[in-house]
Each structure stands twice: as structure tokens, then as C-alpha cells.
Amino acid sequence: MSNEAVLHSHDVHSHDDHHGHHHHESFISKYVFSQDHKMIAKQFLITGMVWAILGGLMSVLFRFQLGYPDAEFTWMKDLLGKWVNDKGQITAESYYSLVTIHGTVLVFFVLTAGLSGTFANLLIPLQVGARDMASPFLNMLSYWFFLAASLVMLSSLFVETGPFSGGWTAYPPLSALASAQPGSGTGMDLWLIAMALFVVSSLLGGLNYIATILNMRTKGMSMTRMPLTIWALFFTAILGVLSFPVLLSGFILLIFDRNYGTSFYLSDIFITANNVGALPNEGGNAILYQHLFWFLGHPEVYIIILPAMGMVSEVLSVNSRKPIFGYMAMVGSLFAITILAFLVWAHHMFVTGLNPFLGAFFVLLTLLIAVPSAIKVFNWLTTIWRGSIRFTPAMLFAIGFVSLFISGGLTGIWLGNSALDIHLHDTYFVVAHFHIVMGVAGIFGMFCGIYHWYPKMYGRYLNNTLGYIHFWVTLAGAYLIFWPMHYSGLAGMPRRYYDYAQWESFKQFGDLNKFITIVAMIVFAVQLLFLFNFFYSIWKGRKVRSQNPWGATTLEWTTPINPGHGNWPGEIPEVHRWAYDYGKDGQEFIPQTTPVGSNETNHH
Amino acid sequence: MFFVIAVIVLIFVVIFQIAKASEYVSILKGEEVSRRQNNRINGFLMIAFLVLGLIGVWYCNELYYDKTLLPYRSAIVEGELVDQMLWWTLIITGVVFILTQILLFWFAFKYQESDNRKAVFFPHNTKLEIIWTVIPAIFLTVLVVIGLRNWFKFTGDAPDNALRIEVTGKQFSWMFRYPGKDGEFGKKYFRLIDPAGGNQLGQIWRDTTIQVKNSRGGSREMTFKADTSNYNDIFSPQIMYVPKGKPVKLIINAMDVVHNVGLPHFRLKMDAVPGTPTTLWFTPQATTAEMRERTGNPNFNYEIACDQMCGNGHYTMKGTVVVVEENEFKIWLAMQKPAYYTAFPDLDPTKKTVNDTTAKPAAGQTVALKP
Known part of the structure; x- marks a missing residue:
């Protein structure tokens, strides 16, 4: 059935009675144990948002300490109990817990589960033309394992000895x-259980995404006709499936060392505190863990950034009313990044005493990633060049993403070079580098996706004005927070310090730390504004009245405004062209479902 | 506190009301009109952000450049290579940064939707794509070549005449050992560490037999033979004295968890890993006194900052490197009493002549060596 037939055989506006076409759904099967990929996407998104707020709040709290180390916020004692000392300052122990849990949840729960969990689930079936994932049941399990991981992690905040506090990388000993x-007691046990559950969730999701993309594309949707979002999510899933098991194996060895007296990572240890003395472990190597960790840890940053890149490519193209420039080069560079992502992990370990000759290869391969990254940036720039740009909030976040990716990516050239890394x-x-290129850019990709596909998720629009305020304050705030950190880094100021007062070399940045704290609080407040916008608009937002509000070519906009489980009420549409025919032959845009006309120019 | 919250909530409500009102207005005006209006505002903000941003970059540099290490020459000879590399990298990435950010925001402003112009169908251009693959590749090759040349210099073998110092990190302090007159470090073993008995590093001082428990509750015997080259090893907590102009090689250990010998003024750092020694070498070229003069800070010290998360006291894990002229260093070294004789004063052949406090070089003594 052609797209036209699909369009006209159903009343696209009557969404209210639309769910009735399908099997009966109770509240539980529709909202809780849902197997509909769209609902699972929303579950991932909202759980991710809860974690983003918690993780963001943690950063505001430890920024309090850094900005105002001498202030006495006694009211915090009422809120946080033993995490705050009697003078009203966060204790060193809780500072390190906050830093650790902030890092863990933002990297894994927000920017992995919240980002690719949400958009892989939402977009893969909709954009490749499938009714659901290859296995909706495993997909549901993927969410529930994630929720279990979340609950275990959350519970670790409340144990007597505190949550884990040794940094998100969790280096042994x-x-x-x-x-x-x-914090390495019960808190760490819970951290490891939560992370193991998270790996299971991520593998279940990833296998599903790969299977769906490879096997369930609609008729005519060849791989090279897929939107770049799908390519990006495909490579993301491959990265996750191949590297998360290595992380899990590293964790299992750590669990053995912690509980069963093995010495995989432990050797020659004498603990002075509490007269513990020499430990029985001999022969292990602490660096082994770092290899296993970073074998996931580095691909992980691409697991975060690739989906963002994919969505940004799509949104830039739609809102410039122009095809993405160099589609094949974009796919090729995603592929190159995916391959290289597996071959650069030891650049996190240049100063561990790693064999310098081995280090040299990691320098070479790391800087090589700059080439596909440069291709992507120049292709994005050329995409908006001579376009006809509509500044929707999604488009703004896409432009912001490119700006941040440039800023943070370039400092990667500094840190990837071992001869500079030995200093920095x-x-x-490093804090500035990875927050800009992975943290903020990743979040910008997520916002870009939320603003763009919100009409598809909820059949309503987010408020535009709030979106604009959200974007401009967040972009300016992100630069104000992280740009000056390059300077404290160039003074050699170490990360993960609770207080710099006793350091002659670093205490000159007290005022800067205050400034950053104030900006961080403002940016956090604006995220609350976004959160309000999000939930308010679910029920009260302006209703979407046209099936294809952004004038996009891709398949998700051929579904009804509020698609039921199964996505297309009739047959799945057939695809006849790539996803980027914008402005071709004088036409505004040509949907993928439109057959190629006899007098159409051929651009390939 | 409640007042602050009330004000914030009020601001939120006002913003929300404005946002809601503007949405109604845009519906009244029609989608086309309001989209154009939003385009104009955001297009202007794009160019404003670019201009203000670049001014901000300049202003930030004005404020903080002097607080970084950039204005001061590296305190070691090898560190000059780090600075040189840093400047090359800064120039290349800086030019790319400014060009691409200008293009991005300027394109966004210039190519906003307009009645006079249509989007150009421009899906690909092989020549352009080859250009921006090859040019970055060339610049990166240059950076890799310079970087690796320096890297092999830093991580290569230290010169033969290097002074060897053993560094040990523990929660949350640093310990240093000098090999003494024989130039050899005596053997040590972690189970022999005995802080109360003055054996901080577990040096094998005497013939010893210990019972070693394994994790299953069993035990075995271990026998050690005294290593006489331990007798003249010098132990110095927290402060490391090094001579200017002479290569120094650090042999780095950790007692409990992973630490990191971070030497910001030297532009170097290296992890301290329990069970796996690492090394680092450098040639100091400015004494502490010279750096105090150069920075204008009478309290200046070369601080060793632990750069690897090592526990709740991580931020207090400070050591000090005192760089002195070579003759001063010789005097200092001669004044030190080996740790062995501090622990067993009865065995000390020179005990009548040497002041007992020398075994622990206190702050007062440090000052005595300053000009």
C-alpha cells in the first residue's frame, strides 16, 4: 500500500479513539509492563530525566563546597543529615560520594540509558518502518533491568557507610x-550490583536494536536509505554489545577480589588506617582493571555521542530544508569512529606506567579519530550553508551541539597526545574537555531529540518560548562553567579535590570557583524550567494538528499523530528514496514514501 | 532561605506566564508569522552569541592567563618540550576553533529562512570532502610526530648519572628514600612495614622470619636475610630534596591504593601503583628560591599533588619538592641520618656527634637551606 493510501484510509486527526483499533490494553499493560517500543522509550526517558535531576542536584551540592568552602549552610544539615558536618559544610566523604554518583549516573543512567535507550526505542521501528522491536519482550526487560539498576543505585545513597565514593571509574585497590x-564497603557492593544489572539492560537493548535494524526494515529501506539517526544508533548498539561484556568481566574479577580472597587486582598492600596492616594478596595487577574498564570506558563516550550526532544530523537537515551534506561520508565517519573507538582505550592510561612504545600507538590512533570528527563538523557546517534555516528549539540545540562538539573535540587533540597528557x-x-564534548554535547543531543520528536511522543508541542530560554541560558551557562576550567587545568589544578585552601599552587582560583558555582545553580534552575515544560506540555501543550509538523521526509511522520501499538494502522509504507530529499527539483521536500518520478534528477 | 525559594518560584511563574501568553499570541498571528519572528530573534541571538562569546574568550584569557603556569618557564629542562608542544597545539586548535565557530554561527544567522532565497540542493561534493579529510590529517600528523618525539624523550631511560630517589605514596602522604653512600637501595618487603618501629617502607634490616596468613586461614613461614645496603638508606617524609642541574630519576611505589605523583611546575606526572613500580625522570633548572623570586610569591613551593583519586583525604595528599643548588644538596644529604640508625640508635657508630632530629627533616631545617 502506498503512503497516499495509508494517509487517506484513516482519519489522522481522530487520535482519541485510535487506541481502540488495537487489542484491549489495561493500565498495567499500556503504561507499566508495556511492550510498545514507544512507551518503553518514554519510560527510559522519564527515568533518565529523574536521574538527570538527581545527578545535576548532586553537582550543585558539591559545587557549593567548591565555591564556598568556608560558608556555613546550616540549613543543609536539616536536608542532608550526616552528609553535612555541624558547621554546615558537606563532609569530604560525602563530597566524594556526590562526585562519584554524579559521574556514574550521568554517564550510564542519563547519557546511555536516557539517551540511546529513549531514542533507539522510539526511532528505530518508526524510522525503518517496523511495527515494533525484534523482541518487544526483551525490550521490556531491558527497561526493567535498567529500573532495577536505578533502584539499587538509589538505595546505595542510604546505607550507613555511604554510597561508593572512589570516583566513577572505580579503580581498585x-x-x-x-x-x-x-564508601568501598556496602556502598560499593550495591554500586557493582547496580552496574551489573545495567550492563544486562544495555545488552538486551543493544541486541534488539541491531536485530531490528538488520532484519525489520520495510520494503525499499535499504541500508543506504536509512536516516543517519538509525546509522548512529546501529553503531552505538554494536559498540555497547561488544564492550559492555568486557566491563562486566572486569567487575566480576573485582567482586572476586572484594569477597572471595582472590588477587586479580591486588598486590603488596599495607593499609595504615585502623592498624589494618599488610593484606594477604600478592601477585595481582591494579592496572589490569583499568584496561578492562577503559575497554568499555572509551567506547562508552561514543555510545553517548553517536546517537546525539545522528539526531543532530537529522535535525540540521530538516530545519535547514537541505539534504545532509555528504551522507556517505557521514556514514563512513560514524563507521570509522566505531572501529577506532575500540583501539584507543589506553589513552586514559598514559601515566599509569604503560609501556611507552604501546602508548605511542594509542596516541596515533587517538589523534586519528580527529579526522572522521572533522569530516562530520565540516559536513554539518556545509549542511546549514545556503540552507533556509528554521530556528525551532530542536534546531537551536543541534547548532549548540555542533559548537560544543568543536570546542570539546579540539581539546581532545591536546589530551590524546601523551606528551601533553603527561602534564594535563x-x-x-580534562574536566572541561569531557564535560563539554561528552556531557553537555550529549545532553544537547538529547534535548535536540526531545524537542524534535516530542510531537511524535505525546501529540503535543513543547512551549517554544520556554524552549528558547532553556537553550540560550544552557548554552551560555555551559560555556561559562566549563571554558574557564581550561585555565585552572593549565595551572595543573587536580580534579576531585574537596578543598584547595592548603595548596599554594591552586588556591588562586577561589573566585573562579564561586563564579562557576553560581552559574551552575542558574543552569540547574533552567533545567527545572525545561522539566516543567515537559510535564506541563504532556497534558496542556498545544496540540499537534498536522501529521508532519516539521515537513520531514522520514517514516515516523507518516504514522498517525498518536500512533497506537503497531505504529501504522494499515500496511507499513514502502520506501522509494533516501531520507534527505529536501529542496530537490524545486520541491520543498519529498517524503521517503514518494516513488521516484520519471523526470526527477538523479543526484547519486 | 524561604524568601529565596519564594523569589525563585515567583520568577518561574512569571517566565511561565510570559511563555504561555507568547504561545497564544503566536497562535493568533498564525504559524508562518510567528515562525518568522522567532527566526529573526534567534538569528540575531546567534550573531550576538558569537560576538559576545569571542569577547568572553578574550576576557577570560585576560583574567586567568597569569594564574596558570603558562607565563612561567618550566622548572625542569624536559618540561620546555611540553610547553613548546602545548603552544603548537594551541595555535592549530585555536585557529580551527575560531574559524569553525565563526562559520557555524554566521551561517546560522545568514541562512535563516527568507523569502528571497531558497535552500540549495547540495547533497555532496567529493572534492570538498577530500580536502577536509586530508588537511586535518596533515596537521594531526605533525602533532603526532612532535608529540611522540617528546614522549619517547620523557619516557626513555634516564641518564646514567641520574640521582635515584624512591617515592612511596600512601594514604595520604608521601615518603622518599635516598640510596645512601653505597648508591644502592636495600631490599624491602611490604609485610615488614612497621610504622611504630620506624620501618615505614618495610626495609629488610635484620634476619627475620614471619608467619604469613593466607585468605583461607592457613599460614606459611617466610624467611628474610638482612640486606646491608639498607643500613645507609636515607628516609625523608613529605619533603624531597633535589639538586638543580642534575638529572633525577624517581622510582615510584604505592603502599595501599593507586596514587599519582603530580608535579605541575615540572609538567609531569606518573601513577604510583601498589605492586608495580613506575619511573619518571627530569632535570631541575630552577631552584625553589629562584621560583619564589620569579613568581613574586614568598610562600611558593614545588608541590606534589596526588592526581589519582585515593580516598577521602585525597585533597590533602601533598608533598614538597625542594630544588636547591648542588652544593646545598650535598650538605643536606650529609646531615641526614639513615633510617636504620634512627630505629636502632644503639647500633649507630656516629650517635654521639649527630643531632637526633636530623632523621626527620622538619620545616625549620628546610628554611635553613634557603638563601
Whole structure:
């Protein structure tokens, strides 16, 4: 059945009675144990948003400490209890817990589950033309494992000895020995259980995404006709499926070291605190864990950034009313990044005593990633060049993403070079680098996706004005927070310090730390504004009245405004062209479902 | 507190009401008109953000450049290579940064939707794509070549005449050991560490037999033979003295968890890993006194900052490197009493002549060596 037939055989506006076409759904099967990929996407998104707010709040709290180390916020004692000392300051122990959990949840729960969990689920079936995922049941399990991981992680905040506090990378021996840090006791057990559950969730999701993309594309949807979002989510899933198991194996060895007396990572340890003395472990190697961790840890940053890149490519093209420039080069560079992502992990370990000759290869391969990244940036720039740009909030976040990706990506050229990393490693320069290129850029990709596909998710629009305020304050705030950190990094200021007062080399940045804290609070407040916009608009937002509000070519906009489970009420449409025929032959846009006309120019 | 919350909530409500009103207005005006209006506003903000942003970049540099290490020459000879590399990288990435950000925001402003212009169908251009694959590749090759040349210099073998110092990190302090007159470090073993008995590093001082428990509750015997080259090893907590102009090689250990010997003024750092020694070498070229003069800060010290998360006291894990002229260093070294004789004063052949406090070089003594 052609798209036209699909369009006209159903009343696209009557969404209210639309669910009735399908099997009866109770509240439980529709909203809780749902197997509809769109509902699972929303579950991932909202759980991710809860974590984003918690993780963001944690950063505001530890920024309090950094900005105002001497202030006495006694009211915090009422809120946080033993996390705050009697003078009204966050204790060192809770500071490190906040930093650790902030890092863990933002990297894994927000920017992995919240980002690719949401958009892979929402977009893959809709954009490749499938009724649902290859296995809706495993897909549902993927969410429930994620929720279980979330609950276990959340529970670790409330244990007596505090949550894990050894940094999100959890390097042993610190993470293995409760005698070295109280947070490495029960808190770390819960952290490991939560992370193991998370890996299961991520694998179930990833296998599903790959199977769906490879096997369930609609008629005519060849791989090279797929929108770049799908390519990006495809490579993301491959990265996750191949690297998360390695992380899990690293965790399992750590669990053995912690609980069963093995010495995979432990050797020659003497703990002074509490007269613990020499430990029985001998022969292990602490660096082994770092290899296993970063074998996921580095692909992980591409797991975060690739979906953002895919969505940004799509949104830039739609809102410039122009095809994405260099589609094949974009796919090729995603592929190159995916391959290289597996071959650069040791650039996190240049100063661990790694064999310098081995290090040299990691320098070469790391800087090589700059080439596909440069191609992507120049292609995005050429995409908006001579376009006809509509500044929807999604488009703004896409442009913001490109700006941040440039800024943060370029400092990667500094840190990827071992001869500079030996100076800048673990300073605020690194904090600035990865927050801009992975943290904020990843979040911008997520916002870009939320604003763009919100009409598809809820049949309503987000409020535009709030979207504009959200974007401009967040963009300016992100630069104000992280740009000056390059300078404290160039002074050698180490990250993960609770207080700099006793350091002659670093205490000159007290005022800067105050400034950053104030901006961080404002930016956090604006995220609450977004949160309000999000939930308010679900029920009260302006209703979507046209099936294809952005004038896009892709398949998700051929579904009804509020698609039921199964997405298309009739047959799945057939695809006749690639996803980027904007402005071709004088036509505004040509949907993928339109057959190629006899007098149409051929651009390939 | 409640007042602050009330004000914030009020601001939120006002913003929300404005946002809601503007949405009604845009519906009244029609989608086309309001889209154009939004385009104009955001297009202007794009160019405003670019201009203000670039001014901000300049202003930030004005404010903070002097607080970084950039204005001061590296305190070691090898660190000059880091600075040189840093400047090359800064120039290349800086030019790319400014060009691409200008293009991005300027394109966004210039190519906003307009009645006079239609979007150009421009799906690909092989020549352009080859250009911006090859040019970055060339610049990156240059950076890789310079970087690796420096990297192999930093991580290569230290010169033969290097002074060897053993560094040990523990929660949350640093310990240093000098090999003494024989130039050899005596053997040590972690189970022999005995802080109360003055054996901080577990040096094998005497013939010893210990019972070693394994994790299953069993135990075995271990026998050690005294290593006499331990007798003259010098132990120095927290402060590391090094001579200017002479290569120094650090042999780095950790006692409990992973630490990192971070030397910001030297532009170097290296992890301290329990069970796996690492090394680092450098040639100091400015004494502490010279750096105090150069920075104008009488309290200046070369600080060793732990750069690897090591527990709740991580931020307090500070050591000090004191760079002195070579003759001063010789005097200092001669004044030190080996740790062995501090622990066993009865065995010390020179005990009548040496002041007992020398075993622990206190702050007062540090000052005595300053000009």
C-alpha cells in the first residue's frame, strides 16, 4: 500500500479513539509492563530525566563546597543529615560520594540509558518502518533491568557507610578495600550490583536494536536509505554489545577480589588506617582493571555521542530544508569512529606506567579519530550553508551541539597526545574537555531529540518560548562553567579535590570557583524550567494538528499523530528514496514514501 | 532561605506566564508569522552569541592567563618540550576553533529562512570532502610526530648519572628514600612495614622470619636475610630534596591504593601503583628560591599533588619538592641520618656527634637551606 493510501484510509486527526483499533490494553499493560517500543522509550526517558535531576542536584551540592568552602549552610544539615558536618559544610566523604554518583549516573543512567535507550526505542521501528522491536519482550526487560539498576543505585545513597565514593571509574585497590575508604564497603557492593544489572539492560537493548535494524526494515529501506539517526544508533548498539561484556568481566574479577580472597587486582598492600596492616594478596595487577574498564570506558563516550550526532544530523537537515551534506561520508565517519573507538582505550592510561612504545600507538590512533570528527563538523557546517534555516528549539540545540562538539573535540587533540597528557592528565583541563564534548554535547543531543520528536511522543508541542530560554541560558551557562576550567587545568589544578585552601599552587582560583558555582545553580534552575515544560506540555501543550509538523521526509511522520501499538494502522509504507530529499527539483521536500518520478534528477 | 525559594518560584511563574501568553499570541498571528519572528530573534541571538562569546574568550584569557603556569618557564629542562608542544597545539586548535565557530554561527544567522532565497540542493561534493579529510590529517600528523618525539624523550631511560630517589605514596602522604653512600637501595618487603618501629617502607634490616596468613586461614613461614645496603638508606617524609642541574630519576611505589605523583611546575606526572613500580625522570633548572623570586610569591613551593583519586583525604595528599643548588644538596644529604640508625640508635657508630632530629627533616631545617 502506498503512503497516499495509508494517509487517506484513516482519519489522522481522530487520535482519541485510535487506541481502540488495537487489542484491549489495561493500565498495567499500556503504561507499566508495556511492550510498545514507544512507551518503553518514554519510560527510559522519564527515568533518565529523574536521574538527570538527581545527578545535576548532586553537582550543585558539591559545587557549593567548591565555591564556598568556608560558608556555613546550616540549613543543609536539616536536608542532608550526616552528609553535612555541624558547621554546615558537606563532609569530604560525602563530597566524594556526590562526585562519584554524579559521574556514574550521568554517564550510564542519563547519557546511555536516557539517551540511546529513549531514542533507539522510539526511532528505530518508526524510522525503518517496523511495527515494533525484534523482541518487544526483551525490550521490556531491558527497561526493567535498567529500573532495577536505578533502584539499587538509589538505595546505595542510604546505607550507613555511604554510597561508593572512589570516583566513577572505580579503580581498585581503592574500590576493592573497605578499609581504604568507607564508601568501598556496602556502598560499593550495591554500586557493582547496580552496574551489573545495567550492563544486562544495555545488552538486551543493544541486541534488539541491531536485530531490528538488520532484519525489520520495510520494503525499499535499504541500508543506504536509512536516516543517519538509525546509522548512529546501529553503531552505538554494536559498540555497547561488544564492550559492555568486557566491563562486566572486569567487575566480576573485582567482586572476586572484594569477597572471595582472590588477587586479580591486588598486590603488596599495607593499609595504615585502623592498624589494618599488610593484606594477604600478592601477585595481582591494579592496572589490569583499568584496561578492562577503559575497554568499555572509551567506547562508552561514543555510545553517548553517536546517537546525539545522528539526531543532530537529522535535525540540521530538516530545519535547514537541505539534504545532509555528504551522507556517505557521514556514514563512513560514524563507521570509522566505531572501529577506532575500540583501539584507543589506553589513552586514559598514559601515566599509569604503560609501556611507552604501546602508548605511542594509542596516541596515533587517538589523534586519528580527529579526522572522521572533522569530516562530520565540516559536513554539518556545509549542511546549514545556503540552507533556509528554521530556528525551532530542536534546531537551536543541534547548532549548540555542533559548537560544543568543536570546542570539546579540539581539546581532545591536546589530551590524546601523551606528551601533553603527561602534564594535563587528571586536571581541570580534562574536566572541561569531557564535560563539554561528552556531557553537555550529549545532553544537547538529547534535548535536540526531545524537542524534535516530542510531537511524535505525546501529540503535543513543547512551549517554544520556554524552549528558547532553556537553550540560550544552557548554552551560555555551559560555556561559562566549563571554558574557564581550561585555565585552572593549565595551572595543573587536580580534579576531585574537596578543598584547595592548603595548596599554594591552586588556591588562586577561589573566585573562579564561586563564579562557576553560581552559574551552575542558574543552569540547574533552567533545567527545572525545561522539566516543567515537559510535564506541563504532556497534558496542556498545544496540540499537534498536522501529521508532519516539521515537513520531514522520514517514516515516523507518516504514522498517525498518536500512533497506537503497531505504529501504522494499515500496511507499513514502502520506501522509494533516501531520507534527505529536501529542496530537490524545486520541491520543498519529498517524503521517503514518494516513488521516484520519471523526470526527477538523479543526484547519486 | 524561604524568601529565596519564594523569589525563585515567583520568577518561574512569571517566565511561565510570559511563555504561555507568547504561545497564544503566536497562535493568533498564525504559524508562518510567528515562525518568522522567532527566526529573526534567534538569528540575531546567534550573531550576538558569537560576538559576545569571542569577547568572553578574550576576557577570560585576560583574567586567568597569569594564574596558570603558562607565563612561567618550566622548572625542569624536559618540561620546555611540553610547553613548546602545548603552544603548537594551541595555535592549530585555536585557529580551527575560531574559524569553525565563526562559520557555524554566521551561517546560522545568514541562512535563516527568507523569502528571497531558497535552500540549495547540495547533497555532496567529493572534492570538498577530500580536502577536509586530508588537511586535518596533515596537521594531526605533525602533532603526532612532535608529540611522540617528546614522549619517547620523557619516557626513555634516564641518564646514567641520574640521582635515584624512591617515592612511596600512601594514604595520604608521601615518603622518599635516598640510596645512601653505597648508591644502592636495600631490599624491602611490604609485610615488614612497621610504622611504630620506624620501618615505614618495610626495609629488610635484620634476619627475620614471619608467619604469613593466607585468605583461607592457613599460614606459611617466610624467611628474610638482612640486606646491608639498607643500613645507609636515607628516609625523608613529605619533603624531597633535589639538586638543580642534575638529572633525577624517581622510582615510584604505592603502599595501599593507586596514587599519582603530580608535579605541575615540572609538567609531569606518573601513577604510583601498589605492586608495580613506575619511573619518571627530569632535570631541575630552577631552584625553589629562584621560583619564589620569579613568581613574586614568598610562600611558593614545588608541590606534589596526588592526581589519582585515593580516598577521602585525597585533597590533602601533598608533598614538597625542594630544588636547591648542588652544593646545598650535598650538605643536606650529609646531615641526614639513615633510617636504620634512627630505629636502632644503639647500633649507630656516629650517635654521639649527630643531632637526633636530623632523621626527620622538619620545616625549620628546610628554611635553613634557603638563601
